[in-house]
Amino acid sequence: MSTFSTRVFRTIVAAATIPLLLCPALASADTGSADTGSAGIDILGDLLDVGSGVLSGSGGDGSSDGPTQPCNRSRKSGGAGVTTTTHSLGRSGPLSFVLTYETFSIPDRIQVFYQGAQVHDTGYVGDQINQGTGSATVRLPAGSATTVSVKVTGPSNTQWEYTVNCP
Structure with missing residues (x-):
């Protein structure tokens, strides 16, 4: 460009x-x-950010150049690749929030980053038995940032969704 x-x-x-x-x-x-x-x-x-697949700024450290999405709003995708989305929490750490997710029958990996450091990793979750339904309490250390970046990695034909619930 x-x-x-x-x-x-x-x-x-x-x-x-x-x-x-x-x-x-x-x-x-x-x-x-x-x-x-x-x-x-x-x-x-x-x-x-309602698209799927590789999103601009989807760096390996969870950084994102895209717009910030508010907490309590579901993030959905239907594509493969790496998608990184920044979510506003409204205040800085220390705090905790609940990450809810559904990776359906094809395993996907969801990582959460705060101030460039990984603070949570689901590993690859999702299969024919439990459909990858889950949640995790993510604890953030003290810091100045009021956002987290969520990076989802998935293979071909994947579908997933997650919500960063407000603290």
């Missing part, structure tokens, strides 16, 4: 994000998902 295209994209994203900052209710609204087969595009849904 050219420098000009990058600047234009960032300007559009910034302009679309301003209403979220001014009206937090918009950020927690269920926006549905983008339908790439139709003429309309759900910009708010795109900003809140």
Whole structure:
């Protein structure tokens, strides 16, 4: 992407994000998902990361360049690869929150990072018997960040969803 295209994209994203900052209710609204087969595009849904597969900024340390998603909002995917999403917790550590997840019948790995350090790892969970249904209490150490990054790694034909519940 050219420098000009990058600047234009960032300007559009910034302009679309301003209403979220001014009206937090918009950020927690269920926006549905983008339908790439139709003429309309759900910009708010795109900003809140409703896609699947490899998401931009999905670094091995759980870092993310994408938009921040509020806690208590389900994160869903239907694709393979690595997806990293940043979630706002509203306050900094030390604190704990509950991570609920469903990895269905194909095993996926869910890792949680706080200030760049891994604080939880489910390992690969999900099979034909328990469908990968689970939850974990994630404890964060003292810190200044008010967000966590969640990195999900899954193989082909996977489906998963999780929720970072507010502390």
